[in-house]
Amino acid sequence: MATATMTPQPSPPRISAKNRKRINIVLLTTLTAVILAIFLMPLAYGVMTSLKTEAQISSIGAPWYPASPVVYEYEGREYDVYEVPVDGNTYEWALVNKGREASEFIDPADPSAGLIPWEGRWRTLEQAWQFDPVWQNFVDAWNTINFPLLLRNTVFYAVVSTIGAVSSAALVAYGFARYDFPHKSVLFLVVMATIILPPMVTLVPTYTFFNRIGWVGSWWPLIVPQFFANGYNIFLLRQFFLGIPRALDEAAMIDGAGHFRIFWSIILPQARPALLAVTLFHFFFAWNDFFGPLIYLAGNPDLYPITVGLNGFQGLYEGQDNLIQAASLTASIIPLIVFFFAQRAFIQGVVITGVEK
């Protein structure tokens, strides 16, 4: 950014250095833009496809944007409009009488001129298309996957598990950051170990147990464990709590504040960025969670979150890519909106988490 305000230099070699800088800016910015275009191309495909008809997707020569073939009504019947080349010009004419080597057209702009004979094979002509988005796809996708129900389930799971995960992790992180107890460093190593422990290694007995007590098919196995603090969140919050000056706690202690009061009025307000980051991360972890709901909610579609519902939807509507894309985009809209509004917090959060290597 600093280069933008560079003062003009009179001597010739300086100008060439400045030009080189300019060329660099153009080249590298273009490169970044090209990478970005390729990177986001699938998203553009999704948006375009979600607004197409099924017929357009499979029709060869159809435009890349959502469109429908142009038709013209003539004497009570509809005829397809083609791009007809005549003497170097191209006209959009409706094909009325099809013939192998010669056909008759009508000019929609001047129907009173009557049928126009044309020599040539109409099959070689290209159809005329007009921009025509099918918003109905979103309505259909919304209704078929019962999006309101999926959304309600997802929000419920995300909110409740986030409350559990953040509150318990904050308490535990406070304990690790501010108190001394026997074997503290060993216990903290165990916290770290749980982060890299593959969840599968505890899953079989846990699932069997939840199945035995009748919790499989309900939210309980997904939500209850969240209230017992997860290692990653503890680690993050503790790192942040350690950075809060102890003088603040001590001053409050002298004023007679108790242990909870210090936690609530000193530590938590100071740690707002870290708490926000952990909240956002856990919320979207739960929002996107697939494996947990897949195994624990199996056979109970009334409780499915968006992820599991969406996966079931693709199996039912294989081949109808317009509906699949519409459903996928519908499922993405809320996280994307939240992201655009809370970008700063997200990106800051990633950095807070990443700096603690």
Next chain:
Amino acid sequence: MATITSDATSQVSEPKKHKRGRIERDQIKWGLFFISPWIIGIIVFYLIPFVASFGFSLFRFNLANPDATEFIGLENWQRALFEDPNTYQSFGVTFLFAFISLPIGLGFAILLALLMNTKAVRGKALFRTMFFMPTMIPLVAAVLIWTGVLNEQTGWFNLLLENIFGIQATGPSGIRWLANPNLIYLTLTFIGLWAVGNTMMITLAGLQSIPTEMYEAAEIDGAGWTRQLISITIPMLSPVLFYNLVLGTIGLMQYFLVPFVLNGGSGFPDGRTNFVGIYFFNQAFRFFNMGYGAVIAWLIFIVSLVLTIVLFGSARYWVYYAGEE
């Protein structure tokens, strides 16, 4: 990781010797109180299931038919290690995929971070947001979008290759991104690139923490861009790369969602997507072979542990921590 153990000593309260007994007891009491949710959680949801998981591995136990449960000793282990070709195959394809996707994924994140850190790129705030954006799309939706765009006949990837670059991409002899066993890892890697946001931002933060004086000094010494990249940027970035490498490796040992949404865990094409996470799921939650599933889970655990130890062991040869010598 260096900070984990260093705080234990710094927090012991030295002054007020006469009150030490009471304060110490208070510290223990309240400390244990605050961490009690975790203590309960670690026992109930980690320790007991962890041990029980090994216990389960000694039984023939099918959840669909629990009455037929019987103790079979190490038979499940023997089957996994010596008889079942799918076990080795699933670890093999997981490693193979890791060798392809980790370097490409990390390389792409570094490339983006470098671009986001250059003065020569304009509009960086916008670029950063846009590169981060797909990270927010739920992975299930992302996989479905990619499935569409990589469709052999109607996807834009092949249509662009054919119409712009003149490569025969569609049609019967076209590029089958999802069905060609030799391309599937590349396809999965592409899908994975959409989650580059976090790694990009962490790497960018790493780049920004490199002191500019280093580059200034290098410039004076006449070092060019490539030389600076190799001699300053990469070594200074190595802790961040290490962190990403560890997380990426552990993540791949649990890789499940993308292949599952793509093909329902069938391993298509040619068993190439029968990753360990998928194989575990199929054994434990499709066939309900809980005993055998527990063995697979333990093998995943052991391999993850070994890989982590190897990575940490290798760190001292290539990871540079400033201030440590």
